[in-house]
Amino acid sequence: MERQDAGGTTTLEHPTASDDRTGSAINSKPGFRSRSPQRDHSDDASHERLAQTLGWFSIGLGMAELFAPRTVARLAGLPHDHRWLLGASGLREITMGLGILSERRPAGWMWSRVGGDALDLALLATALSSAQGNRKRTAAAMLAVAGIAAVDCFASRHLSRMVGWTSDDGAVLIKKTIMIDSSPEALYLFWRDFQNLSRFTEHVESVTIYDRHHSHWTVKGPAGYRVEWNAEITDDEPNRKIAWRTTSQADIHHTGSVEFTPSPGGRGTLVRVVMEYNVPAGVLGASIAKLFGSEPGQQVQSDLRRLKQIIEVGEVLKSDGSLHGKGILQQRPAQPAGSHT
């Protein structure tokens, strides 16, 4: 609790401090508010309470699984050889429960509960198909888990919104910034030519320009599949801002904007990107991907870093270890790849 409260204080104080320095101009720009003014904050407290209740539930269930595995197994109609699995799942429940109780808005931990529910359902489903055990009880247990899973999903989605992972309509929300040693004019021109996107973003394969406001994007999606969409420019303020969105027939709905602000003291240009989109597995997918460094926010940050390299150095620096990607799992040994790559 203490740690999170301290963190909360910092986030609350920070905007005030930056307001003093930079004026309200940046914070009042559309798309950069950390919370939408329309959202009803009176709900927040009840969602926090719900999460806390689920946290205690996790600990209770975990204790039961850990210390009375036979009873739990009997109640759920599971065969006795599931005892060890129950113990492990008990430890998992307790960890998640403590995690949830340790934060005020435990969005990540709540999604881990959703994942846990899925595991439990899988475990029960296997038991259902085995000859031993009591199928009626197992089916009832599955129903109970499914009910809890629905509540977990509900709480997770709300918490994700509250901590700013998603926008009010549930899309994944990404905000990233980088400081680049160049002028807003040069950066605007570079970005305004959308064909340049494929030079520094990992996932945009190509962009075909139809006219001044319309283009067609081919994008590598998660798990290696490819998505395409038509995009239109919705806001174009030379040397300051470009905003775009996918047109209605796109597979993935996506809106984005980039702003270029000269930094104080002539230290380059602050580039801010805001993107919103629906990823296939939603926030859960994004949280899992986060662990492996390919979560969308991470990708956008890496993309901005590559943009910085192109502008400041002229090209993207390669290393042997990261030739196949930046994720932990994509790293190859840091030795020359030889002629085959």
Next chain:
Amino acid sequence: MKANCWYGAGDVRVEQVPDPTILNRRDAILKVTSTAICGSDLHLYNGLMPTMKAGDILGHEFMGEVVEVGSEVTNLRVGDRVVTAFPIACGRCLPCRQELFSLCENSNPNAWMAEKLLGHSPSGIFGYSHMLGGFAGGQAEYARVPFADVGTIKIPSDIPDEQVLFLSDIFPTGYMAAENCQIQSGDTIAVWGCGPVGQFAIRSAFLLGAERVIAIDRFPDRLQMARDGGADTMNYEEEEVYDRLMEMTGGRGPDACIDAVGMEAHGPGVLAAYDRMKQAVMLESDRPYALRQAIMSCKNGGTVSIIGVYSGFIDKFPIGSIMNRSLTIKTGQAHVQRYMAPLLERIQRGEIDPSVIITHRMRLHEAPQAFAKFNRKEDHCMKIVLTP
């Protein structure tokens, strides 16, 4: 080509791997003529550095002959003899323009990993984990040097390898440690750790005007080498370091203290054992025994210069001592590119002979034995130079 590859704690192997190729326009390929094992390589060897991957080529201290250059390298030619700086730096970003080369913003392709652990990413480093770029190192027959136009210095043909090899890391590193002490004439500087970096810190402190340098270690041969460099010495296994330092400085403490030990400090007593235990069970990534002692010993208003490598988190850090006594902490991976030219001049003028610290000369294919020997400090091992 042959290269020394990391496979796990205590496990390095010399293997046949593909030759490096030009990957970026400012790359150069070197035919390595000499390479050294750094004390910080032992952190990798002991498995204390996160984000290593089996097969990673080690080595960040190397020099050689240019055999190929990328299209944008205009200041190097095939045949040039160069020493390479261990931090990889673009030379164009804001930190590079401020000569903070080890903080280059454009040279770590895996910057996000370092950000997770450190908050922000430093520059990429050769052969030093994926978190610091995933760059192949120089303990090999050939090496690719990114941003070679900024990260190398040409060496005249009349100076032997052994005189200049350490411009790649430990000489600038030791020098920066001393420079960070902002030495005034008459100052007393204490140096924890008489390994290669400590030896260069001792000698650099004198070059920069220190009156007296007190060197602390436990190995007689290392202490002897420190005395050869002009230092007074202290064996921490035989003397109480704090008490002895106070006695030598009239109770005031040294004007500046250099920690040239880093995350694998040894020490007597309960606290050192406590650190060892916590590090073993991964509750603490670094063992800060020497650092604590350096802070507590430093005079009021003095400077603690940390040059030994730390990777993560420590316990029982005496922040109260730092705050209440107006201490300054100066630290960082050496901004080698800043020091290579002036230090080469000092070598050419004969002010220092870096080769004195070399105790062993071995061949590249003997790297596994060399690592084992250096790690156990067998046979008075101080510095090993490998030749392909």
